[in-house]
Amino acid sequence: MGLNNKYDVIVIGSGPSGFTAAIRAIQLGAKVAIVEKSLIGGTCLNCGCLPTKFLWQALKLKRKIQKSYEYGFKVNLEPIVFSNILIKKDKNIINLRKGMKAILSSYNVDIIEGVASFMDKNNLIVSNNEGNNILEIFSDRIIIASGTSPSIMKGIEFDGNRIINSTNALNLKEIPKSMLVVGGGAIGIEMATIFSGFGCHVTLAENKNCLLPNEDREVSEEIKRNLIKQGVDILISCSDALNDIDKYEKVLIVTGRMPNNDLKLERAGIKTIGKGFVETNEFCQTNVSNIYAVGDIAGRSLLAYTAQSEGAIAAENAVKMNSISINNFVIPQVVFSMPPSSSVKVSNFLRCKNVIYGKFPFTASGRAFIENERSGFVKCAVDKTNKKPLAFWIVGAHSDELINVASQIIKSDICHMSRESVFHPSFSESLFNAYEDAFDKCVELTKKNKDLKL
């Protein structure tokens, strides 16, 4: 093997976790290669976060235009050509991908196109899509960042046309007349929102007894109410949705993700857990000490921002030898329903005692009034003893941005939220108002009967 094939760190996968790991490792002085079998940017850029949020944004814009008459505008919305929206989506994704490539090459990361698999704990084979070996590479440290793919469901075969997964759905050229969405988690809700918003008759089936089973019940009910208002049929506690698929033009299965672990992990002796996720410790290190695993493949939270955080941690640890551990104490969650919903809480929230709650509806917010976005609320949980905010749940316009503020408030562990530090009129004031309401001190709400309080 030539010297050129030897790296200090090799990263497998260029999604948020691999991309971050590669750049951070090079920032720390390592010679780095990234191996990617498909498109730079991984799931997040090509068939996850970005395309879904683009389509959601297009829907939001459509609604804004439709409601603009309330501000005195007269705008006629021509029939929407969905394929034009897709063209714009694809252009954006291509440009963002170019941006990522430019960053990688500005740092001189070697981008190797091909499928990586282990020969042993230091050597990798890279093969092309036909399975022919094209390169052998060697490294002291390897970071697996190979992500996940849509889960398959027993007894049903994806044909990519009528029975589809989230990746297929994001590339549909036309809005189908009807669609069954199987899975009431974040992705299912986002897909139901987008497709029904553009005119598809969507039925959303969830086999648990509510949407987003791990979310606060009030939030989950609000999302359900908004989806129903939007025209989505919702089937809760539904285990037999697939018995009736003939009546739908498309059937979208979004019941989970499975690890991309076809890397011949066994040749390096790497342990997996559960559905085949790579087992790691708090340093993102696998049971094989020179090999790390980050992002979705490690199965912790299946989110792009935790993936990025793990990528940076693994790179620091790989180059500097185990110095930083994961801090998963406060992780916000966002679902792009319409309006969006989000939440953040301290990790031990369920064990917290002496918790009081406050709530501020956007119908009472001046800014929400001005923006004509008065649906939803902020709910806040506070430790009554030391007044620390412990959790926020937000359903409403801009909740996807507000939650980052809430997240920082909780992470900073403060004991007091004060009004003078929050600009007026703003949506962020509502965080503060909900917090004050927990102590019955919100001056922007009518005096209420204590018995009715949350």
Ligand SMILES: Cc1cc2nc3c(=O)[nH]c(=O)nc-3n(C[C@H](O)[C@H](O)[C@H](O)COP(=O)(O)OP(=O)(O)OC[C@H]3O[C@@H](n4cnc5c(N)ncnc54)[C@H](O)[C@@H]3O)c2cc1C
């Ligand atoms: C529809 C949808 C919407 C989402 N929306 C959000 C959102 O709004 N916010 C959010 O935080 N998260 C969202 N996610 C989740 C997010 O996309 C993932 O958590 C994130 O992409 C994980 O990053 P990763 O780097 O671990 O893996 P990935 O992004 O999956 O990247 C893994 C990369 O590794 C490559 N690879 C795999 N095996 C090999 C191999 N053997 N050799 C070479 N390369 C290989 C793959 O081709 C891929 O490019 C969404 C996911 C989906 C499906």
